[in-house]
Amino acid sequence: MxxxxxxxxxxxxxxxxxxxxxxxxxxxxxxxxxxxxxxxxxxxxxxxxxxxxxxxxxxxxxxxxxxxxxxxxxxxxxxxxxxxxxxxxxxxxxxxxxxxxxxxxxxxxxxxxxxxxxxxxxxxxxxxxxxxxxxxxxxxxxxxxxxxxxxxxxxxxxxxxxxxxHGKGATAKVAMNLLMGVQMQSLAEAIVFGEQAGLDRGQLIKMIAASGYSSPMMKFKAGAMARRDFERADFKLALMRKDLMLALSDAQRYGVPMPATSASYEVLTAAVNAGLGDLDCAAVLSEVERQSGV
Missing domain, CATH: 3.40.50.720 (NAD(P)-binding Rossmann-like Domain)
Incomplete structure (x- = not known):
């Protein structure tokens, strides 16, 4: 009580x-x-x-x-x-x-x-x-x-x-969110790569979502990418960029190389600059498409 x-x-x-x-x-x-x-x-x-x-x-x-x-x-x-x-x-x-x-x-x-x-x-x-x-x-x-x-x-x-x-909860959250950011980037790249190479987008996304490579979060966001359901922001793209920036900042202090996180941060930054920041983080797909000429 x-x-x-x-x-x-x-x-x-x-x-x-x-x-x-x-x-x-x-x-x-x-x-x-x-x-x-x-x-x-x-x-x-x-x-x-x-x-x-x-x-x-x-x-x-x-x-x-x-x-x-x-x-x-x-x-x-x-x-x-x-x-x-x-x-x-x-x-x-x-x-x-x-x-x-x-x-x-x-x-x-x-x-x-x-x-x-x-x-x-x-x-x-x-x-x-x-x-x-x-x-x-x-x-x-x-x-x-x-x-x-x-x-x-x-x-x-x-x-x-x-x-x-104090600070340990925040550290864990940053670590978890960098995983999500990198996974969103790799998922978008896999979809655009497969489609440009001639695969059917819908079939590819279904295979990814059902595969052993897919986490529950990736399966959830694969569905959002398949539907292009970016307006209802479950996790805003700009906030994902912010969280990767937090990870990279502390990584410099601890001497931890983060090439995958750095690459994801760069694409998210480009996406924010392109006006996608208020959309769901799955909208990183649109930025990868743009950079690929799709």
Whole structure:
């Protein structure tokens, strides 16, 4: 009963699914989103719309944060009218955004200095997983705080892994997302190569999806590529580029060569520059086609 009141910042595809799931699970949820219409669309039993980030954080037991970039996290937590100043002492701030490990550690230090508790609570899954409570959480921070949030995880997650200190959850998320970025690139290349060599695109995609080379994610995105279903962005291409940039930045520090990630980043950058950033990351297919003269 100690974790019944939840504040929620960020109602993208993942955030809206999680907020709805929590309300259906009996929690009271105060939601804030910079585009207010997204928050108002969720208003109903168990969900109230906050006017400001501070309002969302007032009188809650835990504040969940699901935002696009570290800059937005900075603004909504620490900026003018930010959530942190309104949170009750000792509130758990669980940041589910994909940010650099350095940013996660810096946020945790500032949250602690303000008298609160922080977790980098990164998630794996898509919007449907969020709605169904099938997410996987990778967490950095104090083990006692992870335990305290277990009632929330029971509703949202099918797996929770505590990896250690602050920043470890963020590190794991970056590692996982670079895998996705490279797989999207290789899938697009295989499709365009096969088609240019005379194979039927539909048959090729079916074979790839059914093969031992295909991961569940690749099978899912192969379907999106087959349908050219890029407008409904399950994971925006621009955010995929951002996540590969985070990986490459830390790889320089650790002396890890990343030629495949670097190549994927370059194509994603070209795709963003071509105006594809707000489409699903599967739209990298369109950029590979363009570069191939298709």
């Amino acid at each position: 100690g974790m019944q009141r939840i504040g929620f910042l960020g109602l993208g595809a993942m955030g809206s699914g999680m907020a709805s799931r929590l309300a259906a699970g009996g929690f009271t949820v105060s939601v804030y989103n910079r585009t207010r219409a997204k928050a108002e669309a969720l208003a109903g039993p168990g969900i109230t719309v906050a006017e400001t980030p501070a309002d969302a954080a007032r009188d809650v037991d835990v504040l969940l944060v699901s935002l696009a970039t570290a800059d937005v996290v900075e603004d909504l937590l620490f900026g003018t009218g930010g959530a942190l100043a309104a949170a009750a002492p000792g509130t758990i701030i669980a940041d589910m955004s994909t940010v650099s490990p350095d940013a996660a550690r810096a946020f945790a230090d500032r949250v602690a200095a303000a008298g609160h508790r922080a977790l980098d609570s990164c998630v794996l899954g898509n919007a449907q997983h969020a709605k169904d409570g099938e997410l996987r959480f990778m967490i950095g921070g104090d083990a006692a705080d992870v335990t305290a949030l277990q009632p929330v995880f029971d509703v949202l997650a099918k797996e929770v892994v505590h990896l250690g200190d």
